[in-house]
Amino acid sequence: MATIRITATPGTPFLELEREFDAPRELVYRAWTDPKLIVRWLGPRRLQMRIDYWELDEHGGAYRYVHSGEDGVEHAFHGSFHRTGADPYTLLQTFEYEGAPGYVSLDELKLVEAGDRTIAKLRSVHQTVEARDAMLAAGASEGMNDGFERLDELLAGELASSS
Amino acid sequence: MATIRITATPGTPFLELEREFDAPRELVYRAWTDPKLIVRWLGPRRLQMRIDYWELDEHGGAYRYVHSGEDGVEHAFHGSFHRTGADPYTLLQTFEYEGAPGYVSLDELKLVEAGDRTIAKLRSVHQTVEARDAMLAAGASEGMNDGFERLDELLAGELASSS
Numbered sequence: 001m002a003t004i005r006i007t008a009t010p011g012t013p014f015l016e017l018e019r020e021f022d023a024p025r026e027l028v029y030r031a032w033t034d035p036k037l038i039v040r041w042l043g044p045r046r047l048q049m050r051i052d053y054w055e056l057d058e059h060g061g062a063y064r065y066v067h068s069g070e071d072g073v074e075h076a077f078h079g080s081f082h083r084t085g086a087d088p089y090t091l092l093q094t095f096e097y098e099g100a101p102g103y104v105s106l107d108e109l110k111l112v113e114a115g116d117r118t119i120a121k122l123r124s125v126h127q128t129v130e131a132r133d134a135m136l137a138a139g140a141s142e143g144m145n146d147g148f149e150r151l152d153e154l155l156a157g158e159l160a161s162s163s
Numbered sequence: 164m165a166t167i168r169i170t171a172t173p174g175t176p177f178l179e180l181e182r183e184f185d186a187p188r189e190l191v192y193r194a195w196t197d198p199k200l201i202v203r204w205l206g207p208r209r210l211q212m213r214i215d216y217w218e219l220d221e222h223g224g225a226y227r228y229v230h231s232g233e234d235g236v237e238h239a240f241h242g243s244f245h246r247t248g249a250d251p252y253t254l255l256q257t258f259e260y261e262g263a264p265g266y267v268s269l270d271e272l273k274l275v276e277a278g279d280r281t282i283a284k285l286r287s288v289h290q291t292v293e294a295r296d297a298m299l300a301a302g303a304s305e306g307m308n309d310g311f312e313r314l315d316e317l318l319a320g321e322l323a324s325s326s
Contacts, residue, residue: 013176013288041289059216060243060257080223080243082257082267092258092267094223094245104245104255106269122291125176125290127271 002152004145007135013126015135018116018119019148025111025118029089031154032109032120035063041150043067044143046160047075056081063093076101082106095124103131164273165315167308171299176289178298182229182311186318188281190273191250195272195315198226204313206230207306210238219244226256238262245269258287266294 021028031037035054042065043049052064064078076138079094089111096104103126110121126132165215170179184191194200198217205228215227227241242257252274259267266289273284289295 053222055222058224059218059241061228062222062224062243062246064222078222078246080225080245080257082243082259083225083241084259084265084267087265092257094269095245096245096247097309102247102250104247104269104271106257106267106288106290123290125269125288127269127286127288 002148004148008132011129013129013132015124015126015132017122017144019122019144020114021118021120021148021155022116023118024116025089025113027155027159028111028118028120031151031159033091037154037159039065041154042147044146045150046070052076052078056103059083076104079104079107094142100134103127103134105131105135107128127151165309165311169198171295174292176292176295178287178289178295180285180307182285182307183277184283184311184315184318185279186254186281186323187275187279190318190322191274191281191283194314194322195274196254199304200317200322202228204317205310207309208313209233215239215241222246230236242267242270263297266297268298269296 004021005018019056035051039049039051047067049065049067052066054063055061060081060083062080062120064076064096066074066076068074076098078096078098082092083098084092093107094104095107105124105126107122112119112121115160126135165183168181196219198214202212204216210230210232212228212230215229217226218224220224223244224247225243227239229237229239231237239261241259241261245255247253248256254272257267258270268287268289270285270287275282275284289298
């Protein structure tokens with residue numbers, strides 16, 4: 001099982017994660033940007049995900065999605081996509097958890113080829129060091145682990161055979 | 164003449180600016196968000212500004228504008244607006260100078276009432292400390308000084324009599 005490498009230097013607002021996937025970059029990028037695929041892996045297994053809106057257009061666009069558990073409690077997230085011309089395998093977006101309004105991060109995903117595999121490099125910058133620390137303390141990486149394993153399964157199964 | 168207070172703590176990716184305006188918050192907010200008004204003050208006097216697109220919608224939206232001088236050289240900037248529910252006088256947007264693609268900041272504008280006057284608080288966070296330092300070194304505040312004086316004039320003139 002691939003592990004997540006986390007870098008969170010104390011006293012900075014940065015949070016970096018790296019995770020390798022056993023699939024070509026094209027496929028990983030599709031799974032990360034197509035709302036029909038995103039809902040099948042993003043977040044912990046115990047939560048359902050639905051997309052409120054997910055619009056990636058030539059100028060950027062915006063998204064909002066909702067996770068809900070068996071208890072019916074909903075957690076919503078929204079943000080905007082920033083158009084980047086530099087690299088087609090880079091996705092840049094703002095991110096806000098609606099349960100903590102006013103705390104916004106700028107999140108970058110870069111997909112780097114490593115032979116037949118792909119390394120996903122995530123780099124978030126928060127508006128303050130305190131907000132970054134709160135994100136870490138809330139255990140953001142726990143849900144990610146689960147989600148990335150679901151993404152492994154999706155990439156190894158249906159997506160692999162469709163490509 | 165009002166001065167700009169700049170805070171840029173070494174070793175951090177933050178850049179903070181404060182500037183007071185002799186006008187009510189409502190008016191300052193209009194001048195900052197209406198593209199027809201923005202083009203009349205944003206940037207140095209010696210440059211012309213035109214809007215390519217400026218869409219502020221319920222989900223966020225995106226913008227792009229171009230500054231050009233008498234020499235015909237154009238400088239373009241683009242980004243996305245992040246929808247914030249927290250405070251109607253806060254504007255949050257990503258920002259990228261197309262002359263240095265790949266360097267994106269997350270910029271927050273907060274307008275705070277101070278009697279009949281308004282304090283504009285700008286807080287940018289860059290993706291790296293180096294990118295923040297480069298922005299400072301490029302003299303970003305010089306163009307701002309000029310622009311803010313033009314905004315003073317707009318607020319004292321036509322906008323004051325229209326409110």
